[in-house]
Amino acid sequence: MKSSALSQLARRTGEPPISWLMKMTLDRPELISLAAGFTDNESLPVRDARDLLDAVLGSPKTGGPALQYGSTPGDATLRRLTAGHLAALDGASKASSVHIADRTLITHGSQQLLYMTTEALCDPGDIVLVEDPTYFVYLGILQSHALRARGVRLTADGLDLAYLEAVLESLKRSGDLPRVKILYLVTYHQNPTGLTTSFAKKLGALELLRRYERFAGHPIYLLEDAAYRELRFAGDDVKSALATKFSERVIYAGTYSKPFATGARVGFGLLPEPVLTAVRRIKGNHDFGTANLLQQLLASALGTSRYETHVGELRERYARKAAVMVRAICEHFPPNIAWDEPRGGLYVWARLPRKIKSGAKSKLFQAALAHDVLYVPGELCYASDPTRARPNHEMRLSFGGASLADISHGIERLGQVLRSIH
Amino acid sequence: MKSSALSQLARRTGEPPISWLMKMTLDRPELISLAAGFTDNESLPVRDARDLLDAVLGSPKTGGPALQYGSTPGDATLRRLTAGHLAALDGASKASSVHIADRTLITHGSQQLLYMTTEALCDPGDIVLVEDPTYFVYLGILQSHALRARGVRLTADGLDLAYLEAVLESLKRSGDLPRVKILYLVTYHQNPTGLTTSFAKKLGALELLRRYERFAGHPIYLLEDAAYRELRFAGDDVKSALATKFSERVIYAGTYSKPFATGARVGFGLLPEPVLTAVRRIKGNHDFGTANLLQQLLASALGTSRYETHVGELRERYARKAAVMVRAICEHFPPNIAWDEPRGGLYVWARLPRKIKSGAKSKLFQAALAHDVLYVPGELCYASDPTRARPNHEMRLSFGGASLADISHGIERLGQVLRSIH
Numbered sequence: 001m002k003s004s005a006l007s008q009l010a011r012r013t014g015e016p017p018i019s020w021l022m023k024m025t026l027d028r029p030e031l032i033s034l035a036a037g038f039t040d041n042e043s044l045p046v047r048d049a050r051d052l053l054d055a056v057l058g059s060p061k062t063g064g065p066a067l068q069y070g071s072t073p074g075d076a077t078l079r080r081l082t083a084g085h086l087a088a089l090d091g092a093s094k095a096s097s098v099h100i101a102d103r104t105l106i107t108h109g110s111q112q113l114l115y116m117t118t119e120a121l122c123d124p125g126d127i128v129l130v131e132d133p134t135y136f137v138y139l140g141i142l143q144s145h146a147l148r149a150r151g152v153r154l155t156a157d158g159l160d161l162a163y164l165e166a167v168l169e170s171l172k173r174s175g176d177l178p179r180v181k182i183l184y185l186v187t188y189h190q191n192p193t194g195l196t197t198s199f200a201k202k203l204g205a206l207e208l209l210r211r212y213e214r215f216a217g218h219p220i221y222l223l224e225d226a227a228y229r230e231l232r233f234a235g236d237d238v239k240s241a242l243a244t245k246f247s248e249r250v251i252y253a254g255t256y257s258k259p260f261a262t263g264a265r266v267g268f269g270l271l272p273e274p275v276l277t278a279v280r281r282i283k284g285n286h287d288f289g290t291a292n293l294l295q296q297l298l299a300s301a302l303g304t305s306r307y308e309t310h311v312g313e314l315r316e317r318y319a320r321k322a323a324v325m326v327r328a329i330c331e332h333f334p335p336n337i338a339w340d341e342p343r344g345g346l347y348v349w350a351r352l353p354r355k356i357k358s359g360a361k362s363k364l365f366q367a368a369l370a371h372d373v374l375y376v377p378g379e380l381c382y383a384s385d386p387t388r389a390r391p392n393h394e395m396r397l398s399f400g401g402a403s404l405a406d407i408s409h410g411i412e413r414l415g416q417v418l419r420s421i422h
Numbered sequence: 423m424k425s426s427a428l429s430q431l432a433r434r435t436g437e438p439p440i441s442w443l444m445k446m447t448l449d450r451p452e453l454i455s456l457a458a459g460f461t462d463n464e465s466l467p468v469r470d471a472r473d474l475l476d477a478v479l480g481s482p483k484t485g486g487p488a489l490q491y492g493s494t495p496g497d498a499t500l501r502r503l504t505a506g507h508l509a510a511l512d513g514a515s516k517a518s519s520v521h522i523a524d525r526t527l528i529t530h531g532s533q534q535l536l537y538m539t540t541e542a543l544c545d546p547g548d549i550v551l552v553e554d555p556t557y558f559v560y561l562g563i564l565q566s567h568a569l570r571a572r573g574v575r576l577t578a579d580g581l582d583l584a585y586l587e588a589v590l591e592s593l594k595r596s597g598d599l600p601r602v603k604i605l606y607l608v609t610y611h612q613n614p615t616g617l618t619t620s621f622a623k624k625l626g627a628l629e630l631l632r633r634y635e636r637f638a639g640h641p642i643y644l645l646e647d648a649a650y651r652e653l654r655f656a657g658d659d660v661k662s663a664l665a666t667k668f669s670e671r672v673i674y675a676g677t678y679s680k681p682f683a684t685g686a687r688v689g690f691g692l693l694p695e696p697v698l699t700a701v702r703r704i705k706g707n708h709d710f711g712t713a714n715l716l717q718q719l720l721a722s723a724l725g726t727s728r729y730e731t732h733v734g735e736l737r738e739r740y741a742r743k744a745a746v747m748v749r750a751i752c753e754h755f756p757p758n759i760a761w762d763e764p765r766g767g768l769y770v771w772a773r774l775p776r777k778i779k780s781g782a783k784s785k786l787f788q789a790a791l792a793h794d795v796l797y798v799p800g801e802l803c804y805a806s807d808p809t810r811a812r813p814n815h816e817m818r819l820s821f822g823g824a825s826l827a828d829i830s831h832g833i834e835r836l837g838q839v840l841r842s843i844h
Contacts, residue, residue: 005603005640010542010700019494019706026493037491044489049715050479057472067466067685069459071448072441108530108709115708120432141707181427218427263489263714278432284441285563286537286708287530291716292685293471 013144017136017380024374032410035374037191037346038401039262043317045301045310049261052300053293066296072289073280074106074268078299082106082268085302086254089229090243098247103270105280106290110227110255110267113279114184115141116286117223117251117269120278121181122147129167129183131159133381133394135191135225138184142383148179149383156340158197159185161204168212170387177216182223183209188238189228189345192381192396196343199239206246221275223251230259230311232344233319248272256298258346259311266290266298318346321399321407328408332415346400349378352393356421359392364421373413435566439558439802446796454832457796459613459768460823461684465739467723467732471683474722475715488718494711495702496528496690500721504528504690507724508676511651512665520669525692527702528712532649532677532689535701536606537563538708539645539673539691542700543603544569551589551605553581555803555816557613557647560606564805570601571805578762580619581607583626590634592809599638604645605631610660611650611767614803614818618765621661628668643697645673652681652733654766655741670694678720680768681733688712688720740768743821743829750830754837768822771800774815778843781814786843795835 025033057063073079079101086092087099107113122128124146130138132151142149150167153160164183171177183205187197202222209220224241241250255267271279283289301307322342329339329348338351358364359379368375378394397414399407447455479485495501501523508514509521529535544550546568552560554573564571572589575582586605593599605627609619624644631642646663663672677689693701705711723729744764751761751770760773780786781801790797800816819836821829 003640004696005543005643006696006700007541007543007545007548007603009545010704013700013703013707015703016494016706016710019703019710022493039490041486041490044486046479046485046489049489050476050485053475053479054472057468057475063468063472064463064466065685067468067471067683068461068463069684071444072438108713111707112709119429121427121429123429123431126429137707137710144704144707181429218425221427261489261715262491263487263718265709265711265713265715274426274428278428278435281435281437281441282432282566284438285435285533285559285566287534287687288438288441288559289687291530291687291713293683293687293719294713294715296685297715 008146009144012146014140016140021374021376031372031374032402032406032413033374034397034402034407034410035376036401037398039258039346040314040317040321040400043314045261048301048306048310049297052297052306056296056300062296066293068292070289070292070295072284074104074290075292075295075299076101078106078295078302079104081299081302083270086240086242086270089237090239092243098242099270103272103276105269105271105276105283106295107267107269107283108287108290109257109265110225110253111137112286113253113267113269114138114223114225116279116282117275118142118145118147118182119282120275121221125179126181127171127176127179128181129164130383131185131190132383132385133192133378134184134383135186136380139383149385151383151385151388154193154195156195158187158195158201159205161201161208164205165208168208172212172215177212178218180216180220182221184223184225186225186227187240188226189231189342191228191345192347192376192378193349194340194342194345194347196238202241203244206241206244206249209249210246219249221249221251223253225253227253227255227258228345229254231314231318231346233315233322234343242270251275259314260298260301260307264294264297266294318399321404324404324407325397325399325411328411332412334419337418346398348397348399350395350397352395354393357392358395364417367417367421368414371413371417373410375414430568431566434568436562438562443796443798453794453796454824454828454835455796456819456824456829456832457798458823459820461680461768462736462739462743462822465736467683470723470728470732471719474719474728478718478722484718488715490714492711492714492717494706496526496712497714497717497721498523500528500717501526503721503724505692508662508664508674508692511659512661514665520664521692525694525698527691527693527698527705528717529689529691529705530709530712531679531687532647532675533559534708535675535689535691536560536645536647538701538704539697540564540567540569540604541704542697543643547601549593549598549602551586551602552805553607553612554805554807555614555800556606556805557608558802561805571807573805573807573810576615576617578617580609580617580623581627583623583630586627587630590630594634594637599634600640602638602642604643606645606647608647608649609662610648611653611765613650613767614769614798614800615771616762616764616767616769618660624663625666628663628666628671631671632668641671643671643673645675647675649675649677649680650767651676653736653740653768655737655744656765664692673697681736682720682723682729686716686719688716740821743826746826746829747819747821747833750833754834756841759840768820770819770821772817772819774817776815779814780817786839789839789843790836793835793839795832797836
């Protein structure tokens with residue numbers, strides 16, 4: 001005595017970087033955070049939510065149900081509206097057998113769907129293919145469940161398919177293909193790079209997965225995380241992987257947190273069998289259903305024009321914030337830093353010369369902190385992948401939560417730091 | 423091809439009985455369900471929630487934060503109010519180092535806390551000691567995670583301590599004690615029996631656990647599920663296990679779902695280290711925090727008199743519903759059926775003569791269905807325990823969700839069925 005009673009899972013589950021970054025922000029009010037994935041405060045739909053909840057709770061038809069347990073998969077109306085909303089985005093016909101309520105689950109944020117899907121498909125030692133870089137909280141889930149990750153290189157329109165094929169081929173040769181369960185892609189305005197995956201790339205990736213399934217001995221699923229899909233302010237929408245002919249291999253994770261209200265934490269998934277049934281059962285054990293009050297709020301926002309109107313306003317708002325960040329970067333960053341103009345989402349991904357480290361222990365990060373500005377070190381967004389060194393020369397800069405003035409000042413401060421480091 | 427890609431966990435996770443029973447209720451509107459653990463519809467705090475949310479969203483101080491992400495452990499105000507509320511229930515002093523916000527986590531229902539705590543402590547093959555019978559959804563979590571259960575016999579005031587000691591002694595002898603991580607108890611108006619565990623029994627159980635920890639080589643925790651604590655309508659409150667000197671071994675799971683609104687799905691836990699940190703990190707992966715909108719609603723209910731007033735009304739309401747059920751049972755049930763008068767909670771536990779089976783495949787259950795009345799078969803509430811046969815002669819009868827008229831008619835129908843089976 002006394003060793004601890006903690007499980008292997010608990011021992012593997014580290015402090016999430018997101019907590020550490022959030023805490024730093026909360027503890028130092030003078031700090032300008034370009035790190036947190038918080039959404040814009042000023043455009044939160046406070047008045048909409050107040051009106052809608054007043055109507056939901058004021059109606060005998062919805063008031064009681066909003067405060068009572070519901071079913072594990074979620075409110076029937078919200079599932080129908082969600083499937084219809086997605087069908088409209090994907091240009092699917094009314095007769096689509098894919099964009100339907102029966103394949104839809106409502107969750108406490110899309111994060112919960114990512115967690116449960118991973119539980120449903122992966123045993124310790126299994127392999128998940130991820131973008132290189134990818135969403136760091138998902139990497140935390142993999143770490144916690146003792147899963148292995150393999151990174152797939154990105155190009156301007158999503159996965160490098162030749163690289164994906166080489167990874168699959170190498171896993172086939174090493175006999176590891178049967179351990180591959182999921183290809184996880186953040187397909188719209190990716191966290192952290194801001195890149196959007198083209199429809200052709202989704203199709204190409206699914207074709208490759210299908211080809212290698214034969215050697216895996218079981219389906220390999222594309223887990224499409226579309227969290228930022230509706231935060232598009234330039235270019236056209238891209239159809240989701242549900243619109244390919246491989247929809248039986250697609251798990252679509254969506255959310256109303258980002259486009260409506262993060263404090264309402266309503267996400268959703270469209271899933272094929274047998275994953276759908278497995279995840280629904282797992283959700284029965286997690287919480288047997290998402291809070292009905294939140295579901296009724298979202299159903300009433302979607303069922304009226306409030307949702308669409310709000311998303312429209314949000315796009316204008318983020319377009320403006322992105323423009324302010326871009327202008328400040330042009331003005332203050334040294335010229336040897338590469339970055340792309342965002343077309344949606346919350347992030348600019350800045351690539352420094354490889355010799356300049358950006359990690360939490362780097363001079364740059366410490367100097368930025370001393371100048372009261374915080375970014376997400378790029379290294380956090382890379383999986384532990386034995387086939388390459390972890391890149392450590394990038395920064396994720398968020399224009400989501402910071403005010404317009406803070407975006408300008410934060411980038412200005414960071415620019416000073418970057419110039420001083422050279 | 424094609425075998426499935428599902429994980430071992432998914433393969434173990436069966437259809438929860440709760441879904442099956444809920445679905446049966448929804449599909450057959452003429453059915454009177456005395457099965458579902460739904461709470462009373464008529465007393466749902468619709469007006470309170472409407473007023474409180476209007477105030478929360480109408481205030482610049484709380485409106486924005488209610489719709490924004492918060493921190494993983496939960497809203498600071500709600501954690502403080504929760505710790506204070508529990509301190510008051512336990513008669514703890516202001517200086518208590520146990521009933522404090524820093525040890526408090528806010529979750530999506532107490533179910534989520536049960537799930538995460540089990541993830542944090544148990545590896546496949548580990549053993550959880552449970553009451554015999556116990557809350558069947560928790561048994562689903564154990565099954566899903568390949569955990570073994572051992573049932574501990576109950577007496578009128580909680581665990582049979584001699585039986586618990588015998589179980590621990592036998593596990594010590596078999597070398598299985600190092601696999602024992604948790605003793606799970608539903609301590610107030612237990613689901614399904616309605617029994618309440620006395621403070622002396624909590625203390626006695628903790629003393630036994632402490633004595634056997636030496637042989638386990640690590641702490642063994644008491645997971646105290648207090649979901650029904652505030653639904654007491656007779657007798658005095660009993661202090662929680664947090665009020666013993668063994669609070670470092672106590673994980674307290676509480677909820678606002680049952681006493682306020684199940685549709686708001688806010689639960690909470692008070693946890694000792696290192697379990698607290700482990701569960702907080704796991705929550706970071708599950709959903710990185712409970713929906714702020716729900717937390718602000720509960721904080722504002724607790725911070726005003728609305729919460730206490732509502733709980734008072736609820737107690738009167740359930741007292742009346744319980745009395746109606748008790749009167750109907752006295753009138754309609756044959757005399758060879760044993761049951762105890764409930765003093766709180768939502769359930770009456772009826773014990774038939776052992777020779778009369780009550781399971782889902784029994785004549786009794788099928789005859790009850792044919793008479794349009796549904797109960798929870800007692801067998802569902804028993805763990806798979808190799809040391810005894812699973813009892814199959816009991817019924818859980820809920821007076822929570824049904825109307826007063828349905829309670830009377832439902833019991834009357836069940837009485838007819840019971841008399842016809844004799």
